[in-house]
Amino acid sequence: MEETVKKLYITGYQSYELGIFNEKDPKLQVIKKVLKNEIKNYVENGLEWVMVAGGLGIELWAGEVVAELKPTYPELKLALILPFADYGNQWNEKNQLLLTEVKTQADFCDSVSHEPYKNPGQFKNLTTFLLAHTDGALIVYDEEFPGKPKYFLSAARKVQETKPYSIQSITMDDLENAIFDDSV
Numbered sequence: 001m002e003e004t005v006k007k008l009y010i011t012g013y014q015s016y017e018l019g020i021f022n023e024k025d026p027k028l029q030v031i032k033k034v035l036k037n038e039i040k041n042y043v044e045n046g047l048e049w050v051m052v053a054g055g056l057g058i059e060l061w062a063g064e065v066v067a068e069l070k071p072t073y074p075e076l077k078l079a080l081i082l083p084f085a086d087y088g089n090q091w092n093e094k095n096q097l098l099l100t101e102v103k104t105q106a107d108f109c110d111s112v113s114h115e116p117y118k119n120p121g122q123f124k125n126l127t128t129f130l131l132a133h134t135d136g137a138l139i140v141y142d143e144e145f146p147g148k149p150k151y152f153l154s155a156a157r158k159v160q161e162t163k164p165y166s167i168q169s170i171t172m173d174d175l176e177n178a179i180f181d182d183s184v
Contacts, residue, residue, distance in 0.1 A: 004046040005136040005166050010035070012058030012140025012170070017147045020057070027175075028061065031140065034170055034178045035065045038138055043073045051079045051134055053126055054087060054102065055148075056095055058140045063102035070105075078102075081133075082111040083126040084118070127152055131159050136166030145172060 015021065020028050039050065039062075050066045052059040066078040080103055082088075088099045103109050112129045113122045130137075130152075137156055141149040159165045 003135065003164050003166060005042055005134075006046060007049040007051060007134040007136075008039075008042055008047055009051045009053075009130045009134040009137045010039075010059065010062040010139075011053065011055065011137060011152055012149050013147050014055060015057040018057065030175055030178050031058070032061055032065055034175060035062050035138075035140075036069065037178075038168070038170065039065060039069060039076075040073075042138070043069070043076050048075065049077045049079055051081055051130060052102070053130065054080055054082050054099055056091070056098075060098050060102050062138075063105060067102070067105035077107040078105060079108040080106040080110075081126065081130065082109075084113040084115060084122045085111050086116040087111060127155050131155060131165070135164075136168070138168050138170065140170045140175075142169070142171040142173070 018027060018031075020031075035058075039047070050062065052063045054060060054063075063078060063080065066076060070076055070078075088096055091099070112126045115122075137152070139149055139153060139156075141147065141153060143150075153167070153169075156165060156167050160167065
């Protein structure tokens with residue numbers, strides 16, 4: 001981390017892309033452990049805000065991890081920035097409950113579009129907003145295993161061409177290594 005990242009967007013795979021369908025999945029425990037360690041490192045280097053966009057998977061899990069870290073790091077704030085007003089309404093009850101839990105833990109919650117879902121452009125607007133309001137991104141993504149995060153990563157790399165923007169990736173190898181690393 002060259003520059004101090006004060007506002008960090010955390011994103012990555014959706015839960016289905018990782019084959020994780022319940023909270024007891026051992027893969028989820030490893031992901032949360034790695035996220036917790038990385039967020040702590042950022043906080044100790046000046047991080048003030050974590051932003052997530054409410055995606056089922058890495059984003060909501062990161063929101064849960066931030067909530068767990070808040071008692072130890074009271075300066076850490078969580079922002080939940082949704083793409084549109086009725087985001088998550090079509091999810092099953094269990095997933096809606098998870099989104100609601102993260103909303104209640106967030107220090108700030110709003111949507112980029114205050115309209116209900118209309119078109120995919122609302123997701124593009126979300127990406128534009130997040131890139132304009134963060135200093136960097138922590139992304140659980142491995143280019144050897146393509147998935148939805150590739151769209152954000154591509155946009156973030158374009159931003160890097162015109163201004164400093166930190167991008168840190170957590171790859172599948174990083175997650176696999178964390179299984180055997182007791183210090184993480």
